Amino acid sequence: MATVRPPIWCISKISVLKWLQMVCSLVVVIFLSDGRYQWFMYTVVFFISIFLIMSTSLTLVIQYMGIKNIYNVEVIFNLVAFSLCLLAGSLLTYDLIKMVAGSFAHHRYLPPTYIGRDSWMNRVAVCIPASEDALLSNIICAN
Incomplete structure (x- = not known):
């Protein structure tokens, strides 16, 4: 049987962490949407964030x-979300390390011309903490 909670519940600790997790994933979606065709792994991270x-x-x-x-559902979700x-975060960290070293050979295409290499590296650098912040919120929500 389900019981509906009052709307103030949306600002409790666990729900705020879940809202922040969605915002962090949305940041990753927005920042990687322009460059998904460059490297297949960007598409993987993009769809992980949407999921x-x-x-x-x-x-x-x-x-x-x-x-x-x-x-049980919450524990399983937190485990899957933590892993994803x-x-x-690991894929984006690997990519940023390679790009800072000047190697774009692992990409199929260069970053879009209207963004540029440095701006693309900045976007990836923003996406790394965003994905790791979602990871940390999964750890906190599990407790």
Whole structure:
């Protein structure tokens, strides 16, 4: 049986962390949307972020409805989200290290001309903490 909570519930600790996780994933989606064709891994990170946005919003709805025995679903979601964020952060860190060293050979194409190499490296540098912040919120939500 589900019980609907008052709207003030949206600013509780766990829901705020979930909102922040969705915002961080949205930042990654926005910043990587222009360069997905450069490297296949950008597309992987892009879709990981979209999946995290959808699944996080689903867990927010489930928690808002107050469905009982949600603990197992929440633990499984946090484990999957933790793994995906770790993968995304690792891929982007590898990419940034290669780009700072001047090697763009692992990319299929160069960054878009209207963005430029330095600006693209800055975008990837912003996406790394955003994906890692989502990773940290999964650790905190698990406790």
